[in-house]
Amino acid sequence: MADELSKVFAALADPTRRDIVARLAVSDATVSELAAPYDVSIQAVSKHLKVLEDAGLVSRTREAQKRPVHLETEVFDLMTKWIERYRKRAEERYQRLDALLAEMNDGPAASEPGDDIETPQEGKAS
Known part of the structure; x- marks a missing residue:
């Protein structure tokens, strides 16, 4: 799974x-349609599509003379699960930190702001 994710994130x-992935999220498109808005050759877009295809993000089908490119949304489920696992862990750490800070602020040993500042009279011996 880590290897798949590495390919996906690298792609x-x-x-x-x-941008190509975002456009394919709206609808399938041919290489020519995908290349249209860019100031690059169709071959350059084909190379980008090859990287996306190798990562499992897109696939190509054949419809008569066309070869539309299709976004494979299952890969995003894999990414989402991975991200969600770490988001949950981070959230748990923040909740523990919040609880600790609340305990420190509300506990019996809590001091008022400024209590740790020594006044000139306190520092002198009587």
Whole structure:
């Protein structure tokens, strides 16, 4: 699973590929349709699609003379599960920290702000 995720995150590290994925989230498209808004060759877009395909993010099918590119949404489920696991762990740590801070602020040993500042009279011997 980690290897798959590495490929997915590496593929999505490029802004052009992220844009292609965003466009494919709306509908399938051909390589020519995907290349249209970019100032690059169809071959360059094909290379981007190959990286996305190797990561399992897209697939290509054949419909008559067309070869539409399709977004494989299951890969996003894998990414979401991975991210959610670490989000939950971080949330648990924050909740423990909140509880500790509340205990420190509300506990019997809690002091008022400024109690730790020594006044000039306190520092002198009587």
